[in-house]
Amino acid sequence: MLTFSASAFQSGIEINSIYYDANGTSLDSISAHLLAEDIFKITSEKPKVFTSDKAISKNAILIGKIDSEFIQEQLSEEIPASFQQQKESYYQGWSKGKAHFIIAGTDARGTAFGVFDFSKLNGVSPWYWWADVPVEQKTKLDFPAESYFSKEPSVExxxxxxxxxxxxxxxxxxxxxxxxxxxxxxxxxxxxxxxxxxxxxxxxxxxxxxxxxxxxxxxxxxxxxxxxxxxxxxxHAEPMLRNNVDEWTKELGRFDYKSNRETVQNYWEERVAExxxxxxIFTVGMRGIHDSGMxxxxxxxxxxxxxxxxxxxxxxxxxxxxxxxxxxxxxxxxxxxxxxxxxxxxxxxxxxxxxxxxxxxxxxxxxxxxxxxxxxxxxxxxxxxxxxxxxxxxxxxxxxxxxxxxxxxxxxxxxxxxxxxxxxxxxxxxxxxxxxxxxxxxxxxxxxxxAPEKIEKHRNQFYKDIFGNDFGTEISAIRKEYYQLAWERKPEFMGWSQTEPTTGVKPTDYSPFDFGDEIQHRLNAYQSLAYKTDSIFKKLPADLKDSYFQLVHYPIKGAALMNEKQLNRDSAQKYAKQGRLSAKNYQQKSMNAYDSIQQLTEQYNQIISEGKWNGMMSMKPRNLPVFHKPEFTDSIQLIEKTPSFFIEGGNHNQLPNFYKGIDANFYMDIFLRYENEVSWKIKKLPKWLLVSKEQGQLSSLEEKIEERIFFSVDWSKVSEKEVNSGDFIFKLGNQKFKIHTQVKNYSLPKGSIIERNGLAIIAAENPDKVENTDKFYWEKIANLGYSGAVILAKSKEHKSLISSTIANHPSLSYEITTETVTDTAKLVITAVPTHPVTKEQQLKIGVQWDDNPIQVINFQTHGRSAAWKENVLKNLASKELSVQIKNKGKHTIKLYMIDEGVALDFIILNTENRNMPYSFIGETRTN
Missing domain, CATH: 3.20.20.520 (Glycosyl hydrolase family 115)
Known part of the structure; x- marks a missing residue:
């Protein structure tokens, strides 16, 4: 992609005609005629296209090969021999007397690249046709003021x-x-x-x-x-330019080089001759007919x-x-x-x-x-x-x-x-x-x-080029969110099902009962994203809407709706087991999302671009179960005819602990399990405990069958002692419940990682100490992983680090303060599920808890193992170690580099055998 600053090009030059080398290639002709069409899109005036054997008029663009007679006689400067030896490269510059603008390649494709980069400079997107990107109208074209020599492509x-x-x-x-x-x-x-x-x-x-x-x-x-x-x-499955699926017929026998060698040879040779x-590029080797073994x-x-x-x-x-x-x-x-x-x-x-x-x-x-x-x-x-x-x-x-x-x-x-x-x-x-x-x-x-930061720069420029600077920046930001949300689970994987063999949709691993309601957090994130894309879509000029729908709106809305369909189904199933009447509402939300996906896909195929893309988009490729209309296997269980409530975490008599230095809120759901009307009330709150609502009423007649309230802490009213505790009364109808709550205080500096309700969580990108060597080092890569950044083990020599003492290897150190003493804690190290960089390497790191012996773990998976399948569906690999916590207070985790390519994401210390979150719920770091 070529870009020119304002001082690097000149405008105000009219183009009346385009000439291409009469002795050139078919691509010269195609490029010239496409350029004429591009100029027409820009200026509404289409230059005429001639071959070089016609008299050349003024104000023309000349197209041809750099060493052709046609181009050579027009050049105003000497072309370096080294440039002419480059593949797929192009020159842009002015002829003698600046009468003509020359686009000349070292070969046919180089010329075409030069032509299309000129079009791109003047606002014709490569996606003008495939994504209906409009071309901004102007009366004059922009030209490079100085000669330009392109580089040879990086990849051949x-x-x-x-x-x-x-x-x-x-x-x-x-x-x-x-x-x-x-x-x-x-x-x-x-x-x-x-x-x-x-x-x-x-x-x-x-x-x-x-x-x-x-x-x-x-x-x-x-x-x-x-x-x-x-x-x-x-x-990979089609040697010698053959399409085995279509061209190898039953009459030819088995596609077997042992038993049917002559027939297979004739089959290949016919295509090679043709x-x-x-x-x-000829693919060599042999596999089965269609992506199968020999x-x-x-x-x-x-x-x-x-x-x-x-x-x-x-x-x-x-x-x-x-x-x-x-x-x-x-x-x-x-x-x-x-x-x-x-x-x-x-x-x-x-x-x-x-x-x-x-x-x-x-x-x-x-x-x-x-x-x-x-x-x-x-x-x-x-x-x-x-x-x-x-x-x-x-x-x-x-x-x-x-x-x-x-x-x-x-x-x-x-x-x-x-x-x-x-x-x-x-x-x-x-x-x-x-x-x-x-x-x-x-x-x-x-x-x-x-460098990694060039990724965001590229994404920003892509959307700015199409939608303008103001909209482009905003669109790039929501696309970044889209990719991050899909990192945890692609929309196609939200059914927790598999294929080959195909299995049915299963409950997700997101919990509505823990960690602030993981399901609702994910729904909130997608609903926010959907709101943003709706807002942009409404504000965009009419001529940009079709392009935006294809490039941005459909993927974001489709992903959001798939999550709504599957996660509301999940909540419906799980709430039905609690007897909640509201399970029916979640069923309806799931059904509505399915209907919306249908409508959105119909819009893609039938409405945008006046039906140009009819048939291009399917909402159910291969008709796999995840795409089906949602079904609900669990009916609402008639547990007992009483209203009920649920406290986050599942403890019926206690809120999860609050920790001084970490802002948090915890929820209580109050719900009906039968057609009824009931009042509820919160009384005698500790002075430091805040609640979002102190009383209310549920009524099936008014379709208010559940309510969620949130508890938080007024930190100005918390004393400095180690534990602030208290009880409050929750009255539900004629029933009374005493609920315990407490605030704990570690008295640690800001930024400390602490154990909180049985978990301590650290993003790998935030070590307390990093040790590198000249040849082996850790590198942070942003916008990757559940936590939003990973730490990657790197080697300048592309080798594993082999020494007699792992303790001397480059390392990352993390400090954690715990409140639990136990012999059964679990330390979970997670990483992006990469593979070993070379055959000689694995994906090992050394892990040390305090001064205990270093344990070596290996993230490598093999073939299509169950571990690999789980890893790629989650975009996460994890290893669990047992550790002993012999005392309350500060502990150290050290991770030692062994193999390059390990991309560490986050670390969890689980001290109470708690259910683990599916998502990254944030560090347990004091603020």
Missing amino acids: FRGIFLNDEDWGLQPWAEKTFEPETGDIGPKTYAKIFELLLRLKANTIWPAMHPSTKAFFHYAGNLRMAEKYHIVLGSS SKDIDA EGVTSTEEAANLLETVIADQRSMLEKHRGKSATEIPQAFTVYKEVLNLYDHGMQLPEDITLVWTDDNYAYIRRLGNEQERSRSGGAGVYYHASYWGRPHDYLWLSSTNPTLIWEEMHKAYQMNAKKIWILNVGDIKPAEYSMQFFMDMAYDMEKFD
């Missing part, structure tokens, strides 16, 4: 994988955008390729699900890729050996039909799922093949190269997910992967030389627009993303 092959298109891209193309093809065809791909070039990407892995015909089925698809100079590849002249093999060793044979045969085919050495032909070997095990078994992979590492489908890279692998001549790359179908649960509906996580993982990959190929699985493209922009901008120029 940058692109997307169109995947799981069954619920959006394919039905939309079939029925709305390209009915003449009835599928994702050349018209759709032309729009996709244009978007890629505007994002300065260059590679496509085409859609390949059973709902879509193979890319080569429609001859126009390949012609379109050639015209737009897009590099064609294929996914594509011998196209710009392509057929016909009975052991890892046999599969690894057979893969070596497969790849050797594939390379022979490439040499035969491309007329060059296999070492000169781009090839990729993607170590996805079980293929990583085969690779690790010791199979020999030719060094010139690019080794493509993968994430675990949930945005955590499974592994990167060790020192030897990082030096491979073919380099390395990454296949990464912003959308996924599969176990333990899909996330195909809303795009909510945190950009900070994308940055952390891809920045790490880039530092470790995985920068040959970057492919992002974007599903249907929509609503993954921002993830796609962010990923491609990193891939194009990683220097602009050299």
